[in-house]
Amino acid sequence: MADTYTKLYIQVVFATKRRVPLLQACYRERLFAYIGGILNGHGQIPLAINGTADHIHIFFIYKPHILLSDLIRDVKRDSSAFINDNRLTGRTFRWQTSYGAFSYGTSQINRVVRYINNQENHHRQQSYSREINELLKHFDAPSNPYGWIE
DSSP, X not given: OTTOOOOEEEEEEEEBGGGOOOOOHHHHHHHHHHHHHHHHHTTXXXXXXXXXXXXXXXXXXXXXXXXXXXXXXXXXXXXXXXXXXXXXXXXXXXXXXXXXXXEEOGGGHHHHHHHHHTHXXXXXXXXXXXXXXXXXXXXXXXXXXXXTTO
16 A cells, blocks of 8 residues: 555553552663564654553554554563563563553644653652543543553
């Protein structure tokens, strides 16, 4: 499809299994760079990757030659392997199975990047559950679909 053009900005949010705070600050930068590499390897363009001890935000330009669900499955699988192979948590690491994905327009890119890059400060004032509920409300999604906040 040589004449097909897309420019899709997607933010994906997901947490550690049972939201256990295992993503320690001392290795997060390495993890986020690794996840950026996974995205690049799938032909995606990362714009911002950040998070806290119990969850992550990934903002990227989505190229739809791969299903979003397959891409996120690969990101979770490969980043879990990276954490476990490098023994970064002292126990077996897993992400929760569910996630939220939200799309944005071009005019919102800088705001979303700033928001994601400011996660540590943001979560000093707001819980993950409240953050997700606000995202769901903003996108007119049902409250806590499929229990993915917990």
